[in-house]
Amino acid sequence: MHRAACAVVVAALGLGAAPSALAADGPAAAGPAPLPAADAAALHKIAENYLQRRADTVTATGRTALAPEPPQAATAELGSRLATEFRQLAAQGRAYEKASGGYTRAEVKLTPGEATVAGGTATVRLTEDTRLLYPDVKAGEPDAEEYAVEHTLTFTRDAAGRWLLAADRPDLGTGDVTTYLETPAEGSTEPDSEDKGAPAVRASPARPAEQAPQKAAASYNYSKMVAYANKYWKHPNNDYRTYGNDCTNFISQAMYAGGWKPVGGSLLDRRKNSKWFYGPQPWTSYTWAGAENWYFFAQVHSKRTKPLRNIWALGTADVLQADWGPRPNNNIDHSMIVTAITRTERYLTYHTGNTHNRKLSNLLAKRPDAWYYAHRT
Numbered sequence: 001m002h003r004a005a006c007a008v009v010v011a012a013l014g015l016g017a018a019p020s021a022l023a024a025d026g027p028a029a030a031g032p033a034p035l036p037a038a039d040a041a042a043l044h045k046i047a048e049n050y051l052q053r054r055a056d057t058v059t060a061t062g063r064t065a066l067a068p069e070p071p072q073a074a075t076a077e078l079g080s081r082l083a084t085e086f087r088q089l090a091a092q093g094r095a096y097e098k099a100s101g102g103y104t105r106a107e108v109k110l111t112p113g114e115a116t117v118a119g120g121t122a123t124v125r126l127t128e129d130t131r132l133l134y135p136d137v138k139a140g141e142p143d144a145e146e147y148a149v150e151h152t153l154t155f156t157r158d159a160a161g162r163w164l165l166a167a168d169r170p171d172l173g174t175g176d177v178t179t180y181l182e183t184p185a186e187g188s189t190e191p192d193s194e195d196k197g198a199p200a201v202r203a204s205p206a207r208p209a210e211q212a213p214q215k216a217a218a219s220y221n222y223s224k225m226v227a228y229a230n231k232y233w234k235h236p237n238n239d240y241r242t243y244g245n246d247c248t249n250f251i252s253q254a255m256y257a258g259g260w261k262p263v264g265g266s267l268l269d270r271r272k273n274s275k276w277f278y279g280p281q282p283w284t285s286y287t288w289a290g291a292e293n294w295y296f297f298a299q300v301h302s303k304r305t306k307p308l309r310n311i312w313a314l315g316t317a318d319v320l321q322a323d324w325g326p327r328p329n330n331n332i333d334h335s336m337i338v339t340a341i342t343r344t345e346r347y348l349t350y351h352t353g354n355t356h357n358r359k360l361s362n363l364l365a366k367r368p369d370a371w372y373y374a375h376r377t
Helices: 037-056 076-100 222-232 247-257 291-301 360-366
Strands: 003-005 106-118 121-133 144-157 163-170 188-190 306-308 319-323 334-341 346-350 354-359 371-376
Touching: 037 076, 037 106, 037 121, 037 144, 037 163, 076 163, 076 360, 121 163, 222 247, 222 334, 247 291, 247 334, 247 346, 291 319, 291 334, 291 371, 334 354, 346 360, 354 360
Parallel strands: none
Antiparallel strands: 003 188, 106 121, 121 144, 144 163, 144 354, 306 371, 319 334, 319 371, 334 346, 346 354
16 A cells, blocks of 8 residues: 655646637737736626536536536537536436435535636636535534635637636545546555555445444543534644645644644654654654555554444544545545534545535445545544
């Protein structure tokens, strides 16, 4: 098994590469300029329509449509791909309904960022904040799955001078976001510097007749771990660096907030799976922000966590890790923390893409071919 360093490299995922700016004959064209306010407002409206339609596809609204329509203000090529993708997302919405009751509706809010234009191509960066509302919510249960995703959208002008959406590059990294179909990016790997010990213990995703999570007798504050995750799931804590793939960095911060003590701290220790600490760059251990290294520190070397044979035994503040399919490769890619539970459900929170209170049932309905590793913290 290789080490997955949830850091540094972000894969450019999404709906195809952005088209190049139109080249000018003769001297080199000028670089990007700020997009005029009127154009920026128009492109924001197109983006809002597109991302609302995308989110709607997995909800009850989307499930009633056999062929959810892509936004009209899109290039022919992108519109064709979105038509296929939206049908697939609607099918997933029906799978979520069967697994957990699904989602009733979507609330999408966009925060605009930089908008530039070069020739006939405009580039718009924005943040999507979406809430997928759950049905039949009882008192004390999360009422929605939430996620926040950074987008880079590309627009081109058609012959009539209208702006058309040409490409979307969401920053998803090694995480999974409900309304996107791409297989999550593979965690980057680096050479191991010491023996890991026993092989990782996979947990069964099969739902048992009863799920009664119990906490190990430890001197950790699980409430603080959950409170930390709930507070910083969307906006990172400025006391720490963030990484391109930030999932395990986020989990380590939550564990530290709940009472985990650092082990080691020297530059010579940073590659050792038996050490775990945060410090100024480069004085931070691989186990702090590397998904697979964290596994071997937590479960093999320090024994701060215990393996769970079934993921439905997870309790609050427990950690679930994934080696994504469709062909898992013995390389743990992603880390998540449980922030709420009910008798029949567990809710997962994680960074990259930043997600809050996602139902485990829905994750399994989408990624049944992943290998899962469950930790009792």
